[in-house]
Amino acid sequence: MLSRIIMFPFVIIAGYNLYQMVFDYRDHYPVIFIVCILIIAALIMIEPQINLWWVQKKPPKTDPGLKNFLYNYIPFYRGLPHQFRGEFESRLALNEYRFEIFSKTDKDLSDDLKTLCCIYPTILDFNRQMGLSKKFSRAAIYAHPFLSPLNMEEVHISELHTEDGLFVYTFEHLQLGFRSPDFFNIALYEPARAFLFMSGYREKLSPVCPESEEILRAGPYDQTKLKAFCGVFPDDPEALLIHHFFTFPEKIKELAPEAFELLVEIFGDYHVLSRNPVLF
DSSP, X not given: XXXXXXXXXXXXXXXXXXXXXXXXXXXXXXXXXXXXXXXXXXXXXTXXXXXXXXXXXSOOXXXXXXXXHHHHHOHHHHHSOHHHHHHHHHXXXXXXXXXXXXXXXXXXXXXXXXXXXXXXXXXXXXXXXXXXXXXXXXXXXXXXXXXXXXXXXXXXXXXXXXXXXXXXXXXXXXXXXXXXXXXXXXXXXXXXXXXXXXXXXXXXXXXXXXXXXXXXXXSSOOHHHHHHHHSSOOOOHHHHHHHHHHHSHHHHHHHOHHHHHHHHHHHOSHHHHTTSOOOO
């Protein structure tokens, strides 16, 4: 990263002056050595800001494997015009750099998991640019359904901590949501809740949002099956509507046309256009 490149010459100068202090002492060597050490310490303190600025200026090239995953599993990305795909990739890379993952398992977590956590916050913020991924930039990953201070009565698979800007997921259920629409996607539902928390769109959606039981008619699972999968029933109808809008858009359009039009206004309809995608 850029910070290490800037730091390198000061490390060399400090090392040279330390060597000279030992074998050929001059009064100016300690001064130069101390100045270099102070500069290196300052660079270490502001290293994240320097590297973030550099990532914003020069986003890394997207790995072909990630492009292939996005194209095959993320309808929103597949429906983007080519020039917008590059912008999406750059924003995703920036959000990944900001994002922190805390493992609550006995295993180290791969960077791929960080990507999965960042995809839908990037999508939800793509049109509005509210800084969703700046506010919600951390995730805790559990190996199995868990109890927490928010819910000590039932094991569950995801949570949102608005004060801490933290998502909480279970490892396996997080991955399942990307494999098939037959599985509820907690990596979409919790960011949808975060989006509604940060924005004023809940008030606009609420009058046209159907009841949760009616929204579920657009998908393959009913309330009982969804509760069994999640541990607790996702009780945020507006967030559930956003989830189904991205997962089953045609069904939502039939079921709640007014809500569908409002969601298209907020998020765009690239995931709908993905049925006739623009090729690379």
